[in-house]
Amino acid sequence: MKLLNLVVASLLALTVFGGASSFAADSISQMRNADILTEDTAPRMPKVVNSDERQVRNYPEQPPLIPHKIDGYQIDKRLNKCMTCHDRRAIEQSQAPMISITHFMNRDNQFLASVSPRRYFCTQCHVPQTEAKPLVENTFVDIDDVLKGETKK
The missing domain is CATH 1.10.1130.10 (Flavocytochrome C3; Chain A)
Structure with missing residues (x-):
């Protein structure tokens, strides 16, 4: 029974936190200028x-x-x-x-x-x-x- 509870809790945590991290990544990428992320060199000082x-x-x-x-x-x-x-x-x-x-x-x-x-x-x-x-x-x-x-x- 303990093993079953552990497996269920692990799957629940993966579902909740996995979705939260992808949501956070999406919201952050929307705030950034997409061109900056694709450039190979940094802007000159x-x-x-x-x-x-x-x-x-x-x-x-x-x-x-x-x-x-x-x-x-x-x-x-x-x-x-x-x-x-x-x-x-x-x-x-x-x-x-x-x-x-x-x-x-x-x-x-x-x-x-x-x-x-x-x-x-x-x-x-x-x-x-x-x-x-x-x-x-x-x-x-x-x-x-x-x-x-x-x-x-």
Whole structure:
């Protein structure tokens, strides 16, 4: 009897879960672009903007974008390549902007002599800009444009 129950439970599980997996695969394939799945090569990576010009920020607390390539930059617990130019002692020679004073504050807002460990890994917030087309439509409106529109009414 136990063997019969086991066989019935196994067949039931195969029927239910087998159908569910094919249903999930069908629904996922409908969400994907079918052309992408048949291509042999991946799309090319977009080029990194390497202008060394500061980018305009879209909102007040936005971290600045990195205006140059950072390929091969070592950023780990032993070395931070960004600091060779953006450190307080290096900016006169490099002419790069110094990192924000907030990067020297600990979580209790007390100033430290060196960069805070929580702000040491630059690429957690700062990213290079690429020459990529947007993947989705963007309807973002800058606050200055919003204010200009309100004053005209």
